[in-house]
Amino acid sequence: MKVINRELSWLEFNYRVLMEAGDENSPLLERAKFSAIFSSNLDEFFMVRVAAIKNQISSGYDEIDRSGYTAGAKLDAIHERVRTLVTLQHDMTEKLLGQLESENVRIVRTEYLSKSEREGLEKRFNLEIFPVLTPMAVDYSRRFPLVANKALYLAVKLIIGFESKLAIVQVPTVLPRLVKINKKGAIYDYALLEDVIEMFIDRLFPGTQVVATGLFRVTRNGDLNIVEDEAEDLLMVIEEAVKLRKWGETVRLEISSGTDAWLKEVLKNALKLEEQQVYEVNGIMDLTVLMQLKGPKQLSRQAYKPKYLPFMDKKALYKNIREGDLFVHHPYESFDPVVDFVKQASKDPNVLAIKQTLYRVSGDSQIVKALFDAAERGKQVTVLVELMARFDEENNINWAKKLEQKGVHVIYGILGLKTHSKITLVVRREKNKIRRYLHLGTGNYNDQTAKLYTDMGIFTVNERFGADASVFFNMISGFTNAVQTTALVVAPFMLRQRLYDLIDNEIAQAKAGNKAEIVAKMNALLDNGVIERLYEASRAGVKIKLIVRGICALIPGLSGMSENIEVISIVGEFLEHSRIYYFKNGGMFLASADWMPRNLSRRVELMFPVEDPSIIDRLKATLTLYLKDNVKAWHMESDGSYFKPELKEGAKRIHAQQILKELEYTGNKTFIEQLKERM
Numbered sequence: 001m002k003v004i005n006r007e008l009s010w011l012e013f014n015y016r017v018l019m020e021a022g023d024e025n026s027p028l029l030e031r032a033k034f035s036a037i038f039s040s041n042l043d044e045f046f047m048v049r050v051a052a053i054k055n056q057i058s059s060g061y062d063e064i065d066r067s068g069y070t071a072g073a074k075l076d077a078i079h080e081r082v083r084t085l086v087t088l089q090h091d092m093t094e095k096l097l098g099q100l101e102s103e104n105v106r107i108v109r110t111e112y113l114s115k116s117e118r119e120g121l122e123k124r125f126n127l128e129i130f131p132v133l134t135p136m137a138v139d140y141s142r143r144f145p146l147v148a149n150k151a152l153y154l155a156v157k158l159i160i161g162f163e164s165k166l167a168i169v170q171v172p173t174v175l176p177r178l179v180k181i182n183k184k185g186a187i188y189d190y191a192l193l194e195d196v197i198e199m200f201i202d203r204l205f206p207g208t209q210v211v212a213t214g215l216f217r218v219t220r221n222g223d224l225n226i227v228e229d230e231a232e233d234l235l236m237v238i239e240e241a242v243k244l245r246k247w248g249e250t251v252r253l254e255i256s257s258g259t260d261a262w263l264k265e266v267l268k269n270a271l272k273l274e275e276q277q278v279y280e281v282n283g284i285m286d287l288t289v290l291m292q293l294k295g296p297k298q299l300s301r302q303a304y305k306p307k308y309l310p311f312m313d314k315k316a317l318y319k320n321i322r323e324g325d326l327f328v329h330h331p332y333e334s335f336d337p338v339v340d341f342v343k344q345a346s347k348d349p350n351v352l353a354i355k356q357t358l359y360r361v362s363g364d365s366q367i368v369k370a371l372f373d374a375a376e377r378g379k380q381v382t383v384l385v386e387l388m389a390r391f392d393e394e395n396n397i398n399w400a401k402k403l404e405q406k407g408v409h410v411i412y413g414i415l416g417l418k419t420h421s422k423i424t425l426v427v428r429r430e431k432n433k434i435r436r437y438l439h440l441g442t443g444n445y446n447d448q449t450a451k452l453y454t455d456m457g458i459f460t461v462n463e464r465f466g467a468d469a470s471v472f473f474n475m476i477s478g479f480t481n482a483v484q485t486t487a488l489v490v491a492p493f494m495l496r497q498r499l500y501d502l503i504d505n506e507i508a509q510a511k512a513g514n515k516a517e518i519v520a521k522m523n524a525l526l527d528n529g530v531i532e533r534l535y536e537a538s539r540a541g542v543k544i545k546l547i548v549r550g551i552c553a554l555i556p557g558l559s560g561m562s563e564n565i566e567v568i569s570i571v572g573e574f575l576e577h578s579r580i581y582y583f584k585n586g587g588m589f590l591a592s593a594d595w596m597p598r599n600l601s602r603r604v605e606l607m608f609p610v611e612d613p614s615i616i617d618r619l620k621a622t623l624t625l626y627l628k629d630n631v632k633a634w635h636m637e638s639d640g641s642y643f644k645p646e647l648k649e650g651a652k653r654i655h656a657q658q659i660l661k662e663l664e665y666t667g668n669k670t671f672i673e674q675l676k677e678r679m
Helices: 006-020 028-058 071-101 115-132 193-199 234-247 261-270 287-292 314-323 336-347 366-376 393-405 463-477 495-511 528-540 597-601 613-628 656-662 668-678
Strands: 135-138 152-160 163-170 178-180 189-192 209-220 250-256 278-281 326-330 351-358 380-385 409-411 423-430 433-441 453-460 489-491 517-522 543-548 565-570 579-583 587-591 603-610 633-636
Touching (some): 006 028, 028 071, 071 278, 152 261, 250 261, 314 433, 336 366, 336 423, 351 366, 366 393, 380 463, 393 409, 463 603, 495 597, 517 613, 579 613, 587 613, 603 613
Parallel strands (some): 250 278, 351 380, 543 565
Antiparallel strands (some): 152 163, 178 189, 209 250, 489 603, 517 579
8 A cells, every 4th residue: 555654744734834935925924924834843843753753763663664664764855855845945035034124124134234223232232131141161060051942042162272162152032032123214123132142242251262153953852751551640740741841852953054163063962963963054043933023014914803603692602502503613703602602601500510621722711711610600510631732731731720729620531542522511401401512623622723723613402412422521531441422423432433434335335336425624644544445445436535734645646546536735824624524425524533543543532423404515515615726725646746736817716715704604505605606
């Protein structure tokens, strides 16, 4: 079975992110943001994926994976591709900065400062920057300091007597990296903090000769290695592991291009790195700084204001849900109903219990505050907080502690399984019976990312769903190692087999001469078992259309194997995060899970059927819109590369995200009618 390598496929995804920085149709600061996102993504890639491959090599693992790579060969290919992408990024960024300069937004290099500008920065240095700096000498009595993950440092070469000596100066993270230049009439002129420090570096070393400086930055292994069954207090163990993350093994050194050879060699040896792990940066280091740029309004995309659905009465949300399933598509439709769902439950005297899973929440979560309120009012509140949500562990630990202090029953899930499902259950007394209200979603209960990520959710009082939800929460809070549900499909117990059954059913229909089709939208497709089934379905004549934002190991268009499979990827203003799975002969589903081994085998996930005909029709129309996108859609080739087809002259521009922003959200029927007009 042929598949694309996971890491190389991810790098192609990040290339598509970078290409957004070159989109001349987008505002300049929006483009700068995508260059910053590219850098942030790449940092995480090195901290997790490259670090994992390094661990494989260190442990002597040399097997060939299903994509045909050994760990060593994979690492070589990664470094080669990353160098190409980083060079491209800096070329694009230089051009972008030039365009910003013409709009009076400048990052000024120190050699171009006027005398008065230098004097202004010197004053700032003496008053605000110098007191914060701490030079660290390196010699026989003072070892090389432990430099923090992703922090910027200046390496300084000094001549003392007849010897070269090394000193390290950290660029303070407590100060803004963009230093405003006091220049009359130009309000968007900045200097980089590291450049200002370098200008006056001799002030830190009186009586010595500074002969060279070089900016550098390290990326460290950021994955938490925790043996859960040996941890007596998981909360405490993860809390300690998070603190140690910034001191993990170094996997990459970035250093300014043209840095003194002696400095480079000393740093490389001190950090115990091979030449392959050293990246010379020709330009601004750590381009996440571009996120901090400010400028005139016309240089930024106007913030989109989500719509609150007119048929959802804020004061009668629960009544609306009783009248029929409600569907929401964020960020086009407001996340407020989800927040209101929990807020109203917290205050409703008839609500007896609230149960919820939390994977990633914002730092100022209105949902968590509503849970505080509910607990203080005496309701039974149970919350699963996933402590192992990568890079959100610290935030989740803080919320878990606060929830416990308020009297919430906090649980941390099933041993060895990360809980990634998105579900809220509200148990309410109504007349002489108990009714269960549910929210099920594809994305996190995070009111901030809900403005940036596309996700979907359904509110329902469907009794089958409610009964399954109770079984689900009993499973994650008790000792159950299996689960039996009738509507909700739970991983790792049922989801893989259910997907296999749904694909097999389409295969059987195709072989029987009936129409068979699979349309699936997800973040990543990596699972070998699912890919094998999809190849089999293609050979049987099932038409398969996949919308995969990120990693896709499946190869489309291969003769005799995947001729009936098309793959597209959409990268745009919003991060495509929703998971929609449509099987022509099996139904429509939404899910928290991608088709990856971790989602199907090592996480607690939920896939749920969509049963309301009008919502099904709306989802079908939305999938069709994505598949017809000819502005942001990239098409995957059979060699793993992606291309954007040229828009033919006179062809209608179909930009899925833009169209979804412009629609009037008055109901599923009118939504579909509007879409038909726009396609």
